[in-house]
Amino acid sequence: xxxxxxxxxxxxxxxxxxxxxxxxxxxxxxxxxAWYQQKPGKAPKLLLYAASRLESGVPSRFSGSGSGTxxxxxxxxLQPEDFATYYCQQYYSTPPTFGQGTKVEIK
Amino acid sequence: xxxxxxSGAEVKKPGASxxxxxxxxGYTFTSYGISWVRQAPxxxxxxxxxxxxxxxxxxxxxxxxxxxxxxxxxxTSTAYMELRSLRSDDTAVYYCARAARGRTTVTHFDYWGQGxxxxxxx
Numbered sequence: 505x506x507x508x509x510x511x512x513x514x515x516x517x518x519x520x521x522x523x524x525x526x527x528x529x530x531x532x533x534x535x536x537x538a539w540y541q542q543k544p545g546k547a548p549k550l551l552l553y554a555a556s557r558l559e560s561g562v563p564s565r566f567s568g569s570g571s572g573t574x575x576x577x578x579x580x581x582l583q584p585e586d587f588a589t590y591y592c593q594q595y596y597s598t599p600p601t602f603g604q605g606t607k608v609e610i611k
Numbered sequence: 612x613x614x615x616x617x618s619g620a621e622v623k624k625p626g627a628s629x630x631x632x633x634x635x636x637g638y639t640f641t642s643y644g645i646s647w648v649r650q651a652p653x654x655x656x657x658x659x660x661x662x663x664x665x666x667x668x669x670x671x672x673x674x675x676x677x678x679x680x681x682x683x684x685x686x687t688s689t690a691y692m693e694l695r696s697l698r699s700d701d702t703a704v705y706y707c708a709r710a711a712r713g714r715t716t717v718t719h720f721d722y723w724g725q726g727x728x729x730x731x732x733x
Contacts, residue, residue, distance in 0.1 A: 547706055548708075599658050
């Protein structure tokens, strides 16, 4: 199985901050990477797929980049509604696997 | 609009079985697979397996092989996940999720059910 490692596990940030979350795969995944946002008590919500493609309806302050084994999710200007936990997921090979999550908290 | 609506919370004793349903609407059910993902309290997301709504083919997580069965009923656009021989560490919220890339097992997930809490306790 491909292991996905996110960093940091948590971070504190203020409204308006630029936030970057990193996801590293244990082997190359050819941009087969998705990012999800999850709020407490809710299902995950797809933000980006194919490493950098924004899902319909997702604000443009979310962006993704990377290649090979290393990928990043960037929130250009953190908004109050963005405080949540973020997960990466590889779908290069089965089984699809998730990172352990990054909790974004209010500073 | 696409919706996945899951059945309600369950409380089960160790050793019992649970069957969770996921009713799909707003799209052609047989054009997409359904995966099941679970989340233990305070933990991350764990993929459990996938079923093709087109032909019923399945692909289960190795750790759950022999305990999990996924099925679909195309007449009602409903997917089911049954987990047997329940243990306390099966306590989790169980989600169904649509395979965004259609009929492939290797995919991301574009729509999710609301989740079903399964509690295993004596």
